[in-house]
Amino acid sequence: MESAKPDTIAPPGFVLAAGHPVRWRLLSELARGDLAVHELTALLGQPQNLVSYHLAKLRKAELVASRRSSADGRDTYYSLDLARCGDLLSGTGAALHPGLRLHRPAPAASVTGRVLFLCTGNSSRSQTAEALLRDRTAGAVHAFSAGSHPKPIHPHAVSVMAARGIDLTGARPKHLDEFTGQRFDLVITLCDRVKEICPEFPGHPRPVHWSIPDPAAEPGELPAFERVADDLTPRINFLLHTLAHRLEQTS
Numbered sequence: 256m257e258s259a260k261p262d263t264i265a266p267p268g269f270v271l272a273a274g275h276p277v278r279w280r281l282l283s284e285l286a287r288g289d290l291a292v293h294e295l296t297a298l299l300g301q302p303q304n305l306v307s308y309h310l311a312k313l314r315k316a317e318l319v320a321s322r323r324s325s326a327d328g329r330d331t332y333y334s335l336d337l338a339r340c341g342d343l344l345s346g347t348g349a350a351l352h353p354g355l356r357l358h359r360p361a362p363a364a365s366v367t368g369r370v371l372f373l374c375t376g377n378s379s380r381s382q383t384a385e386a387l388l389r390d391r392t393a394g395a396v397h398a399f400s401a402g403s404h405p406k407p408i409h410p411h412a413v414s415v416m417a418a419r420g421i422d423l424t425g426a427r428p429k430h431l432d433e434f435t436g437q438r439f440d441l442v443i444t445l446c447d448r449v450k451e452i453c454p455e456f457p458g459h460p461r462p463v464h465w466s467i468p469d470p471a472a473e474p475g476e477l478p479a480f481e482r483v484a485d486d487l488t489p490r491i492n493f494l495l496h497t498l499a500h501r502l503e504q505t506s
Contacts, residue, residue: 267350269343272316277301277309285319285335288443288463292331318343325468326447332466337493368498369397369439373453373462374446377402377428379412380467381445383484386421387491396498399439401431403449409471411480419484440501441494465490 265271273279277299284290284298292310296303310333313319318340324330341357348355370388372381381400388398405428413423435454442462444450450464467486470479 267343267347268316269318269340269347272313272318275309275312277305278313281306281309281313281333282318282335282340285333286337289332289334289466290464291324292333295333322466322468324447324466325472326451332447332464334466338489365395366392366495366499366502367395367397368441368501369437370399370441370443370494370498371434371437371439371456372398372400373402373431373442373444373449374400374467375403375449375469376406376471377430378406379409379470379480380483380487382408382423382426382428383412383416383480384443384445384487384491386416386423386426387484387487388494390421391491391495396495399429399434401429401434403431403452405430409480411470411477415477415480415484440498443494 266274273282280299281295284295290298292303292306295310296306299306310319310321314321317336319333319335321331321333324332345357348357372384372388374381377400381402385398385400388396407428408423408426413426416423431449431454434456436457438457442453442456444453444462444464445467446469447464447466450462453462465487467483468479470476470483473479
């Protein structure tokens with residue numbers, strides 16, 4: 256069988272999906288956190304129909320996912336699958352030459368910082384994120400969580416974390432006012448509603464948003480809490496790279 260001629264070999268899918276300037280800019284913005292369509296339109300300075308067209312291309316390539324906002328059902332949040340991007344980038348390099356296959360380094364063991372996670376009730380999502388980050392870094396990163404309307408820690412959050420070897424029994428709900436005036440390296444909102452009322456923190460740019468649905472509002476509940484933990488785990492891992500990069504820039 257004759258091998259394909261070089262000029263007939265199609266570029267890898269990631270190159271085709273990400274190669275357009277607008278789509279690359281969308282990926283760059285979403286790499287920082289989840290964003291609504293109107294936010295992407297403002298950031299890119301492009302009309303909404305054009306942004307939506309390119310978002311559809313990225314969704315078809317399974318680089319981004321979307322979900323309706325729990326704060327305003329008319330809006331949609333888009334999130335970037337960083338792990339899939341990493342795998343596709345590695346494959347793209349290898350397709351050009353085996354020596355170009357990328358090997359993603361593990362986050363620096365010495366990463367430090369202060370991170371605040373916010374949601375509405377501080378009963379599951381933000382508590383889970385705080386616990387995962389503290390456990391992942393053995394406490395080297397000072398993780399905190401709070402809510403705009405704190406509620407008791409949900410027992411499903413406790414059981415899901417216990418299955419991962421993390422004890423949440425001593426966690427307490429906290430109001431976000433408890434952290435007013437404090438400085439953090441990152442403030443991350445996990446609830447579409449609290450994102451709209453997130454206060455400003457000293458010296459910090461716009462908060463990062465991770466649009467994660469309230470597991471207590473979903474049927475069956477317990478599997479929803481497990482999905483939240485599964486969603487947060489890779490986000491936390493990539494967050495460590497962000498913190499390590501910030502440390503490099505300030506050192």
